[in-house]
Amino acid sequence: xxxxxxxxxxxxxxxxxxxxxxxxxxxxxxxxxxxxxxxxxxxxxxxxxxxxxxxxxxxxxxxxxxxxxxxxxxxxxxxxxxxxxxxxxxxxxxxxxxxxxxxxxxxxxxxxxxxxxxxxxxxxxxxxxxxxxxxxxxxxxxxxxxxxxxxxxxxxxxxxxxxxxxxxxxxxxxxxxxxxxxxxxxxxxxxxxxxxxxxxxxxxxxxxxxxxxxxxxxxxxxxxxxxxxxxxxxxxxxxxxxxxxxxxxxxxxxxxxxxxxxxxxxxxxxxxxxxxxxxxxxxxxxxxxxxxxxxxxxxxxxxxxxxxxxxxxxxxxxxxxxxxxxxxxxxxxxxxxxxxxxxxxxxxxxxxxxxxxxxxxxxxxxxxxxxxxxxxxxxxxxxxxxxxxxxxxxxxxxxxxxxxxxxxxxxxxxxxxx
Numbered sequence: 001x002x003x004x005x006x007x008x009x010x011x012x013x014x015x016x017x018x019x020x021x022x023x024x025x026x027x028x029x030x031x032x033x034x035x036x037x038x039x040x041x042x043x044x045x046x047x048x049x050x051x052x053x054x055x056x057x058x059x060x061x062x063x064x065x066x067x068x069x070x071x072x073x074x075x076x077x078x079x080x081x082x083x084x085x086x087x088x089x090x091x092x093x094x095x096x097x098x099x100x101x102x103x104x105x106x107x108x109x110x111x112x113x114x115x116x117x118x119x120x121x122x123x124x125x126x127x128x129x130x131x132x133x134x135x136x137x138x139x140x141x142x143x144x145x146x147x148x149x150x151x152x153x154x155x156x157x158x159x160x161x162x163x164x165x166x167x168x169x170x171x172x173x174x175x176x177x178x179x180x181x182x183x184x185x186x187x188x189x190x191x192x193x194x195x196x197x198x199x200x201x202x203x204x205x206x207x208x209x210x211x212x213x214x215x216x217x218x219x220x221x222x223x224x225x226x227x228x229x230x231x232x233x234x235x236x237x238x239x240x241x242x243x244x245x246x247x248x249x250x251x252x253x254x255x256x257x258x259x260x261x262x263x264x265x266x267x268x269x270x271x272x273x274x275x276x277x278x279x280x281x282x283x284x285x286x287x288x289x290x291x292x293x294x295x296x297x298x299x300x301x302x303x304x305x306x307x308x309x310x311x312x313x314x315x316x317x318x319x320x321x322x323x324x325x326x327x328x329x330x331x332x333x334x335x336x337x338x339x340x341x342x343x344x345x346x347x348x349x350x351x352x353x354x355x356x357x358x359x360x361x362x363x364x365x366x367x368x369x370x371x372x373x374x375x376x377x378x379x380x381x382x383x384x385x386x387x388x389x390x391x392x393x394x395x396x397x398x399x400x401x402x403x404x405x406x407x408x409x410x411x412x413x414x415x416x417x418x
Contacts, residue, residue, distance in 0.1 A: 030159055030249045031302035032112035032295050033105055033366075034201045036359035038250050039278060040269050041194050042257025047172065047179040049191070050254055052198045054180050057247040059406070060203050062399035063374055064239045066381045066392050067208045071215035072235060073227045073390045078212040079316035082376060085386055094376055095313045097369040098205045099341075101362075102306045105206065106345030108362035109299045109306070110136075111355035115272040116295035119288040126349065132299075133346045140304040141335055144325050148304070159294050161279055162252040169259045169281045176255060192414040197360055199407050200367025202250065206309040208373055211239070213312040217323060227390050253278075269356055303342070311337040371408045374400060 041049055067078060074081055082091045114128030121128075139148060185191040215235070260278045261269070269275050276291035283290045308324055311334050315322035320333040328335045353361070378400045381392030392400070 030246050030253075031105075031201075031298045032109045032116075033359040033362045034246075034250060035159075035253060035294060035298065036112065036269070036275065036356050037194075037197045037201045037363045038253035039257045039261070039275050040356075040360060041198060042254035042278075043261040043269050044267050045185075045191065045194065046258040046262045047175045047255065049185060049194060049198065050176060050179045050251060051181060051183045052195055053202070053247050053251045053254065055183070056199060056202045057243060058399055059403040060247070061240055061243045062396050063203055063377060063403055064207060064211050064243060065236060066377050066396055066400055067211040068215050068235050068239055069232070069387070069390060069392060069396075070377070070380055071212035072231065073387050075216060076212075077216055077312055077316045077322075078209050078377075079313040081212075081380060081386070083317060085380060085383060086376065090376060091317060094373055095317055097372060098209055098313055099310050101204075101365045101369040102206045102310045103341055103344050104348070104365045105204075105362040106303055106306045106341055107348035108355070108358040109303050110342075110345050111349050111353075111358050112272070113296055113299040114349075115355040116292045116299075119272055119276065119292055125355075129346060129349045133342050136300060136303045137339055137342050139300070140307065140324070140338060141328055146325070159249050159253075159298065161282060161290050161294065162249065162256045164282050165256045165260065165279060166252055169256070170263075171255060171259045180251075187417055189414055189417045192410060192417050193364065196367040196407075196410045196414065197363035198250075199410065200365065200370060201363040202246065203370050203374070203403060203407065204366045205369045205373050206306050206366075208377060209309040209313050210305050213309070213316075213322075217325065232390070270354060271356065275356065303345075304338075307338040307341040310341050311335070367407060368411060371404050374404045374407070378404060 070081055071077060076084075079091065079095055082094055110129050110132050111125075113132045114125055117123070117128045117132070118125065185195065256278050257269075260281060261267075261274070266274060266277070272291070272295075273288070276288045279287040279290045304324075312322055314320070314337050315331075315334045318333070321331040322334045323331060326334075378392075378397065380386065381397065381400065384391055
């Protein structure tokens with residue numbers, strides 16, 4: 001049976017519901033860490049770093065397309081492929097990096113959901129964190145993910161509020177146009193840190209493993225097909241749609257924060273209340289509620305993706321039974337890792353880091369871990385014995401290569417900057 005037989009069609013009723021793993025990946029990319037990062041960048045720098053989102057779109061698309069290609073052709077997840085094709089030391093480093101980055105991200109997202117809940121329900125922060133962790137763990141374990149994700153996709157539409165704000169506030173569109181396509185930034189550690197955070201939250205390590213794992217899961221559900229041109233075209237449409245959506249929302253959040261917060265002298269976001277102020281022009285007194293829906297919707301979608309990506313990576317490494325469609329008794333170790341990831345994320349919240357700052361830290365952690373993992377993906381995409389006639393095309397290799405160089409150069413630039 002053809003894999004996602006209708007996801008290749010861009011036109012027609014119900015396109016949103018027809019999309020495959022790419023749209024879930026894209027929605028998960030605009031997680032609480034992303035919302036906080038893009039809001040902070042817009043508040044702190046105005047429109048100056050918008051060019052970063054434009055530049056990241058083709059790079060993010062190429063990386064996710066390469067991950068999906070590897071899974072479709074091999075029928076295996078990313079960690080399983082690395083285990084078979086590369087030295088064990090590379091497998092250990094890759095899985096360790098994604099596990100560490102994911103755990104920090106889970107901790108940050110749990111804290112941010114609790115902080116957003118506190119806007120409406122005055123409960124102690126740690127009570128909110130614990131309640132959030134328990135609810136997410138129960139949902140991920142006892143509800144098949146394909147049903148869970150369909151519901152949460154609609155919650156994530158609350159992010160379109162940032163798009164709406166752009167058209168009711170005084171946006172300097174001439175500046176937006178210039179800053180979107182002419183790169184410039186201050187030679188300072190602050191600007192470079194923000195660029196690392198933007199790149200890290202857009203091209204995130206957990207998305208690499210998740211994209212591959214879900215391609216395999218969907219392939220198994222529909223009958224894993226032989227790779228063919230219609231299948232690859234469908235995958236590209238799906239991945240491209242997801243990445244375009246995440247970049248468009250990211251740019252909208254930055255523009256909104258620049259036009260509302262930065263324009264009014266708010267250049268640093270320390271609390272959820274300050275972040276919610278960006279939505280005041282269209283939501284008024286309900287800005288906190290709208291912000292809460294966006295944070296909770298993306299958080300509930302993303303934390304399972306983060307924990308699931310870690311669990312898929314470890315399951316493929318050790319050969320455990322794996323699938324979010326299986327019951328806990330059918331994949332004990334797989335679900336055990338999910339519970340452990342959430343538990344560690346919960347524990348990290350005990351150290352008392354400000355939730356908004358924790359999100360920025362998570363984005364930077366992703367930015368530091370991504371180059372090594374992308375280099376592995378680039379190498380595997382060129383493996384003719386693995387992919388046969390479906391090796392990554394030249395444009396994909398070039399874009400992934402540029403992404404590796406750019407995300408490797410940024411930390412070096414940070415060290416050299418004043």
